[in-house]
Amino acid sequence: MAATQTTNGPRKRVTAMLLLPTTLWFLLLLVMPLVVITVYSLGERAPAGGYQPALTLAQYANLPARLKAFTNTLTLAPLGTLICLLIAYPLAYFLALKASRRTKAFLLTLVIVPFWTSFLIRTYAWIYILGGRGIPRLLEMIGIEDLRLINTPTAVLIGIVYGYLPLMVFPIYVSLEKLDKSLLEASNDLGANPIRTFFQVTLPLSAPGLITGSLLVFILLMGEYLIPALLGGGKVFFVGNALVDLFLQSRNWPFGSAVALTLVGIMLVAITLYLSLLGRQRRHQDVSIL
Amino acid sequence: MPTQPNNSQDVDIEFRGVTKRFADVVAVDDVSISVERGSFFSFLGPSGCGKTTSLRLIAGFEQPTAGDVMIGGRSVVGVPPFKRPVNMVFQHYALFPHFTVADNIGYGLRQQKPRPDKQEIARRVGETLELVRLDGYERRRIWELSGGQQQRVALARALINRPTVLLLDEPLAALDRKLRQEMQIELQTLQRDVGITFVLVTHDQEEALSMSDTICIMHEGHIVQIGEPRQLYDDPINHYVADFVGKSNFFWGTVEEVNGAVAAVTIDSGLKLSGRLPKGGRSLSPGDSAAIAVRPEVVLIGRPGAEALAATDVRAPARIKNRIFLGEQTEYLVAAERLGDVLVLSSKHNETVTGRLSTGDSVEIGWRTESTLALEKT
Ligand SMILES: Nc1ncnc2c1ncn2[C@@H]1O[C@H](COP(=O)(O)OP(=O)(O)OP(=O)(O)O)[C@@H](O)[C@H]1O
Numbered sequence: 001m002a003a004t005q006t007t008n009g010p011r012k013r014v015t016a017m018l019l020l021p022t023t024l025w026f027l028l029l030l031v032m033p034l035v036v037i038t039v040y041s042l043g044e045r046a047p048a049g050g051y052q053p054a055l056t057l058a059q060y061a062n063l064p065a066r067l068k069a070f071t072n073t074l075t076l077a078p079l080g081t082l083i084c085l086l087i088a089y090p091l092a093y094f095l096a097l098k099a100s101r102r103t104k105a106f107l108l109t110l111v112i113v114p115f116w117t118s119f120l121i122r123t124y125a126w127i128y129i130l131g132g133r134g135i136p137r138l139l140e141m142i143g144i145e146d147l148r149l150i151n152t153p154t155a156v157l158i159g160i161v162y163g164y165l166p167l168m169v170f171p172i173y174v175s176l177e178k179l180d181k182s183l184l185e186a187s188n189d190l191g192a193n194p195i196r197t198f199f200q201v202t203l204p205l206s207a208p209g210l211i212t213g214s215l216l217v218f219i220l221l222m223g224e225y226l227i228p229a230l231l232g233g234g235k236v237f238f239v240g241n242a243l244v245d246l247f248l249q250s251r252n253w254p255f256g257s258a259v260a261l262t263l264v265g266i267m268l269v270a271i272t273l274y275l276s277l278l279g280r281q282r283r284h285q286d287v288s289i290l
Numbered sequence: 291m292p293t294q295p296n297n298s299q300d301v302d303i304e305f306r307g308v309t310k311r312f313a314d315v316v317a318v319d320d321v322s323i324s325v326e327r328g329s330f331f332s333f334l335g336p337s338g339c340g341k342t343t344s345l346r347l348i349a350g351f352e353q354p355t356a357g358d359v360m361i362g363g364r365s366v367v368g369v370p371p372f373k374r375p376v377n378m379v380f381q382h383y384a385l386f387p388h389f390t391v392a393d394n395i396g397y398g399l400r401q402q403k404p405r406p407d408k409q410e411i412a413r414r415v416g417e418t419l420e421l422v423r424l425d426g427y428e429r430r431r432i433w434e435l436s437g438g439q440q441q442r443v444a445l446a447r448a449l450i451n452r453p454t455v456l457l458l459d460e461p462l463a464a465l466d467r468k469l470r471q472e473m474q475i476e477l478q479t480l481q482r483d484v485g486i487t488f489v490l491v492t493h494d495q496e497e498a499l500s501m502s503d504t505i506c507i508m509h510e511g512h513i514v515q516i517g518e519p520r521q522l523y524d525d526p527i528n529h530y531v532a533d534f535v536g537k538s539n540f541f542w543g544t545v546e547e548v549n550g551a552v553a554a555v556t557i558d559s560g561l562k563l564s565g566r567l568p569k570g571g572r573s574l575s576p577g578d579s580a581a582i583a584v585r586p587e588v589v590l591i592g593r594p595g596a597e598a599l600a601a602t603d604v605r606a607p608a609r610i611k612n613r614i615f616l617g618e619q620t621e622y623l624v625a626a627e628r629l630g631d632v633l634v635l636s637s638k639h640n641e642t643v644t645g646r647l648s649t650g651d652s653v654e655i656g657w658r659t660e661s662t663l664a665l666e667k668t
Pocket residue numbers: 312313315316317335336337338339340341342343344493
């Protein structure tokens with residue numbers, strides 16, 4: 001007992017010291033700005049723009065003025081995440097379980113190579129591809145006329161899937177890769193056909209990667225700015241675009257702060273819901289994933 | 291020399307000229323076997339000889355390149371694993387980490403059509419857990435079990451579908467020696483209780499000898515000898531089998547003459563030794579290279595001129611180089627004149643006659659020709 005106590009003291013101090021930078025970083029860069037934004041959101045716009053102290057909920061009452069940004073974000077971000085998931089899973093499955101060594105290395109490189117070019121430039125490229133002289137022109141040649149892609153929600157979704165697919169592929173790939181292949185044989189041996197084996201063994205055991213990937217993509221998408229700005233052309237805009245507009249153009253800091261805080265709140269609720277839904281299902285199946 | 295099936299009614303598994311090739315490796319080479327219903331059959335051989343591949347051919351994870359695999363008299367070539375009436379215990383158990391013990395064991399039942407109802411599954415799971423002496427462990431997690439317990443869960447999971455054949459791939463390899471011996475007995479008892487055919491893969495000759503009714507010894511993809519443990523021990527058809535099953539002293543030389551079932555071999559030191567030709571082995575002819583195989587336990591040891599050695603045919607003076615006390619028995623390594631190093635296994639009883647022998651002592655060793663074999667290399 002005494003021995004553990006004497007080693008416990010220094011050990012605790014070391015732990016505290018190791019956690020200090022993280023704690024400072026957390027307080028300085030996360031909590032403080034959040035406090036500042038909260039205070040701003042209760043204030044008023046100064047006549048020349050910026051912030052002037054007040055204590056009012058007027059900014060929040062004004063939120064419906066930006067309803068479109070919220071509905072766009074809240075439909076396109078989850079939809080984009082879902083489409084990414086549906087495309088990434090088969091790809092990751094093929095990479096981890098079916099591809100030969102060389103195909104695997106080749107395809108993984110293909111997934112990574114786009115990162116060598118700036119995301120901005122790649123998204124610009126899509127303006128051309130989706131614009132009048134890109135895909136619509138090609139479709140005209142086979143008789144599909146008058147298709148407009150650029151500046152539509154579809155264009156934004158295509159951009160989202162293009163940009164965020166690798167972020168979804170990698171976590172799923174890793175969890176499928178480390179899956180013990182003899183478990184699949186055991187399932188097969190016990191009478192489960194490949195489809196049943198997939199739903200009873202492969203899918204539950206790759207769920208950690210699936211959850212990580214989805215959260216990663218969803219959280220980043222909620223704050224997305226670039227893709228709607230370039231491919232949505234001011235018509236399909238996200239909360240991110242509204243914020244840029246409020247802070248930089250109309251210099252309405254208090255309203256911008258209220259919009260930003262509302263987004264944070266919505267995100268927290270959505271993620272909590274998602275995780276608790278998964279948790280309930282897991283308990284129901286008596287499946288522990290993490 | 292594969293045994294021929296006499297009646298397909300009594301045969302559970304049959305290989306007819308089965309060959310399995312992976313790219314440039316021939317893992318199983320023209321193998322023909324038949325496994326009798328309700329028997330305990332083992333594939334025995336060193337690493338890479340094709341044991342696991344043979345088992346996977348039965349389970350359906352591999353398809354033969356040539357030949358026919360039959361289960362219960364019907365060809366199963368092309369039938370996927372989930373449609374075969376056999377179940378497997380995997381080398382590292384392959385238990386599902388996201389299920390409890392009960393859900394692991396009930397997995398096979400849940401795949402059946404029609405699917406048994408919940409009570410029925412719970413009842414059968416309980417029954418099977420009892421069979422492997424793990425009752426009360428239903429709600430446990432896999433990682434909360436010891437190696438031996440996991441082994442039993444794997445057994446229960448494979449047995450619950452009541453397969454006609456249970457396949458076991460080195461099931462005891464991951465267990466420590468004592469537990470392994472306990473599980474050997476348990477497996478044998480279990481096999482007798484459930485009455486289904488067991489096919490075991492092992493590289494441990496002791497394991498194969500102690501549990502099997504029939505052992506198939508393999509070498510680089512083909513069968514060397516099939517037989518009962520006793521038969522393999524007493525009549526190994528060549529040096530490879532004799533070396534693999536139990537311990538032997540081998541004295542290499544050239545066959546001088548063959549007289550009925552006895553061959554005389556002039557060993558490298560010029561000494562002439564004789565040995566019985568094993569039953570079922572190929573006959574030797576003069577000029578062939580052969581070994582006289584002498585099991586350590588048939589070598590008698592005593593003080594020079596001891597009475598116990600009077601009845602032996604071959605005798606040689608020797609000096610004890612090493613002595614290992616094994617409890618019931620003592621193992622001596624002696625340097626014998628014109629024979630070289632010879633391993634001798636002497637019972638405790640023998641020691642009461644000869645008195646205690648120690649390293650450096652001058653002794654005499656000897657054996658009777660009838661208890662030695664003349665063997666070809668492979
Ligand atoms: N899927 C495969 N692809 C290519 N070669 C294989 C494959 N499976 C087995 N082999 C080869 O076939 C031969 C026999 O393998 P097998 O696994 O049957 O040996 P084993 O007798 O079970 O050996 P061990 O005791 O080491 O498990 C080996 O040379 C092995 O390299």
